[in-house]
Amino acid sequence: MNYLNSFVVALESLAANKLRSALTVLGIVIGVAAVIAMLAVGRGAQSTITGTIEGIGTNLLFVISGGNSDVTNPKPLTLADSQALRDSFAAPSVIGVAPMMQGSATVTAQGESTSTMLEAVTPDYGWVRNLELTEGEFISEAHILARSAVVVLGPDVAEELFGRTDGVVGETVRIEGQPFRVIGLLVSRGGSGFTNEDNRVIVPLTTAQARLLRRSTPNRVDMIIVQAASSEAVPQASEEIAAILRARHRTGIGADDFTVLNQQDFLDTAAAVTGVLTIFLGGVAAISLLVGGIGIMNIMLVSVIERTREIGLRKALGARKRDIMIQFLAESSMLSLLGGVLGIILGWLISAAVGAVAAASNADITPVIGVDSVLLATLFSMAVGLFFGLYPANRAASLEPVEALRYE
Amino acid sequence: MEASISAKKDLVIEARNLTKVYTMGDVEVHALRGLSLQIERGEIMSIMGPSGSGKSTLMNTLGCLDRPTSGEYYLDGESVAEMNDDQLADVRNRKVGFIFQTFNLLKRASALANVELPLRYANRNEDRTQIARQALESVGLGERLHHKPNELSGGQQQRVAIARALVNNPAFIMADEPTGNLDSKSGDEIMKMLLALNKERGVTVIIVTHDPEIAKRTERVVTIRDGQVADK
Numbered sequence: 001m002n003y004l005n006s007f008v009v010a011l012e013s014l015a016a017n018k019l020r021s022a023l024t025v026l027g028i029v030i031g032v033a034a035v036i037a038m039l040a041v042g043r044g045a046q047s048t049i050t051g052t053i054e055g056i057g058t059n060l061l062f063v064i065s066g067g068n069s070d071v072t073n074p075k076p077l078t079l080a081d082s083q084a085l086r087d088s089f090a091a092p093s094v095i096g097v098a099p100m101m102q103g104s105a106t107v108t109a110q111g112e113s114t115s116t117m118l119e120a121v122t123p124d125y126g127w128v129r130n131l132e133l134t135e136g137e138f139i140s141e142a143h144i145l146a147r148s149a150v151v152v153l154g155p156d157v158a159e160e161l162f163g164r165t166d167g168v169v170g171e172t173v174r175i176e177g178q179p180f181r182v183i184g185l186l187v188s189r190g191g192s193g194f195t196n197e198d199n200r201v202i203v204p205l206t207t208a209q210a211r212l213l214r215r216s217t218p219n220r221v222d223m224i225i226v227q228a229a230s231s232e233a234v235p236q237a238s239e240e241i242a243a244i245l246r247a248r249h250r251t252g253i254g255a256d257d258f259t260v261l262n263q264q265d266f267l268d269t270a271a272a273v274t275g276v277l278t279i280f281l282g283g284v285a286a287i288s289l290l291v292g293g294i295g296i297m298n299i300m301l302v303s304v305i306e307r308t309r310e311i312g313l314r315k316a317l318g319a320r321k322r323d324i325m326i327q328f329l330a331e332s333s334m335l336s337l338l339g340g341v342l343g344i345i346l347g348w349l350i351s352a353a354v355g356a357v358a359a360a361s362n363a364d365i366t367p368v369i370g371v372d373s374v375l376l377a378t379l380f381s382m383a384v385g386l387f388f389g390l391y392p393a394n395r396a397a398s399l400e401p402v403e404a405l406r407y408e
Numbered sequence: 409m410e411a412s413i414s415a416k417k418d419l420v421i422e423a424r425n426l427t428k429v430y431t432m433g434d435v436e437v438h439a440l441r442g443l444s445l446q447i448e449r450g451e452i453m454s455i456m457g458p459s460g461s462g463k464s465t466l467m468n469t470l471g472c473l474d475r476p477t478s479g480e481y482y483l484d485g486e487s488v489a490e491m492n493d494d495q496l497a498d499v500r501n502r503k504v505g506f507i508f509q510t511f512n513l514l515k516r517a518s519a520l521a522n523v524e525l526p527l528r529y530a531n532r533n534e535d536r537t538q539i540a541r542q543a544l545e546s547v548g549l550g551e552r553l554h555h556k557p558n559e560l561s562g563g564q565q566q567r568v569a570i571a572r573a574l575v576n577n578p579a580f581i582m583a584d585e586p587t588g589n590l591d592s593k594s595g596d597e598i599m600k601m602l603l604a605l606n607k608e609r610g611v612t613v614i615i616v617t618h619d620p621e622i623a624k625r626t627e628r629v630v631t632i633r634d635g636q637v638a639d640k
Binding site: 005012013016309310313314315316317318319320321322323400401402405 | 468471473474493494497498500501502506508512514516517525526528529530572576
């Protein structure tokens with residue numbers, strides 16, 4: 001009995017029990033669909049996060065306070081620290097320094113109210129982060145010195161408060177109840193799910209320190225963004241920044257109370273997080289595949305018992321152990337392969353649906369179905385069918401012909 | 409000396425001193441107790457015996473579905489008592505044509521596919537459909553090739569089974585109560601067909617039955633009692 005024959009026979013017998021075959025296949029369909037969809041969505045999220053991080057720019061460094069937890073007397077980052085980083089002798093690789101503070105704030109105007117991200121910055125922030133304005137001007141040195149109550153709005157905030165994204169310069173908004181004059185409007189960068197850069201307001205750092213974001217240490221800043229001369233100069237700049245801050249904070253090497261991060265660090269962290277997430281989701285999906293496999297085994301065992309007489313007859317007519325084995329393995333692997341193919345289609349549909357929902361809710365996730373995940377799902381489902389078919393098939397093949405023929 | 413006798417008589421089956429012991433729990437059941445039997449080529453004979461006589465065990469042993477506990481069994485000159493499972497399967501496929509009381513056709517397969525089944529396991533390179541069709545035509549079912557068993561009468565189903573038994577040109581046909589599930593008219597037709605096969609084509613036929621009317625129509629009747637051939 002050749003293999004082609006076995007598969008024809010297997011197909012016939014599966015077709016004879018259509019509902020049962022369909023229900024058995026369902027377990028594998030769901031399992032494979034879950035694997036495909038989870039991997040696709042995970043990969044889509046990963047590329048979105050990666051894209052967001054890559055948008056930061058390759059020559060930026062982020063200095064934040066906090067580092068080695070063993071430091072006995074950690075000092076926060078201050079404005080004076082950021083001034084020190086401007087020293088072109090101690091830090092020749094640094095061409096821009098932008099200290100900033102972050103928080104959230106409720107902004108109101110004309111009876112409308114919105115909750116948004118608040119960034120308190122110095123004039124350098126504008127060019128370090130490549131901010132562009134549709135109208136008005138960015139925060140200037142004069143605003144910093146005077147602690148002016150001025151604000152640059154993100155387009156989403158302007159839309160929310162005024163219902164328009166032009167002609168808002170000169171209007172007054174209230175941030176945490178205090179009046180601020182609008183001096184500029186940012187160009188829209190498009191919403192990207194995790195950090196919507198259009199939904200923020202930017203105020204002078206000194207103003208925020210005095211009125212909005214009170215910190216325990218005077219002149220404290222949350223983060224210092226440093227622009228290196230080029231992306232090749234990033235490691236050198238990192239060394240220089242560390243040296244300056246260590247000297248200022250009087251900490252020894254290896255006991256830093258600050259951390260310098262660059263784009264690659266963020267990418268590595270994001271990759272680690274999404275990697276774990278993908279493995280976790282894949283694991284959940286694999287469990288459902290396993291359950292599907294047990295379903296196949298269950299049905300195959302029932303099928304073997306039901307067809308005991310048929311097996312006896314086939315043996316009486318000259319079927320060897322191997323022939324019976326192949327017949328049942330062909331059935332179980334066909335079930336799982338069919339489930340695999342349907343699962344890939346269903347998984348693709350689910351991914352597309354997730355992509356559509358994400359697009360509708362402004363979260364920019366495009367699920368990506370890789371050839372590798374399709375291949376993985378197909379091979380895995382085949383393997384599940386073979387593995388869980390092995391025991392029932394062996395049981396069928398080992399039946400004694402005399403006993404099997406006598407079975408009622 | 410015995411070998412020369414068997415050559416002269418052209419024996420299809422030569423069984424010597426067959427024993428078969430089943431162990432059921434602590435009890436040993438002796439189903440065959442040193443049974444010897446010779447069947448010549450071209451014979452049509454029946455095996456009778458009350459239930460528990462060892463008749464079924466003898467049938468299974470002669471049909472190579474089971475091995476004797478001891479004794480010698482030559483089928484068409486081949487010693488089968490010591491064969492392994494796969495060799496036995498092969499012998500069943502080539503040498504034995506089974507006919508069962510309940511027909512044992514595959515429900516979902518057409519008459520043609522049922523008759524093809526032994527050819528599939530024979531794994532020879534041949535036109536199986538053509539051979540199966542000829543076998544069905546020879547039992548008068550040339551018009552019913554693509555009918556499923558449930559579209560055929562009991563007598564017709566048993567004729568499909570006879571075609572299936574003949575399709576590999578076996579050394580003998582082993583018919584287990586071939587008329588047991590049929591009305592008397594169909595049963596009579598099947599008996600006539602088996603007798604005709606024996607007379608016209610020289611097919612060796614062994615009929616296992618408890619119906620003396622059936623047994624009477626064959627050339628020879630062997631009665632089994634207590635695991636041995638009963639003396640006449």
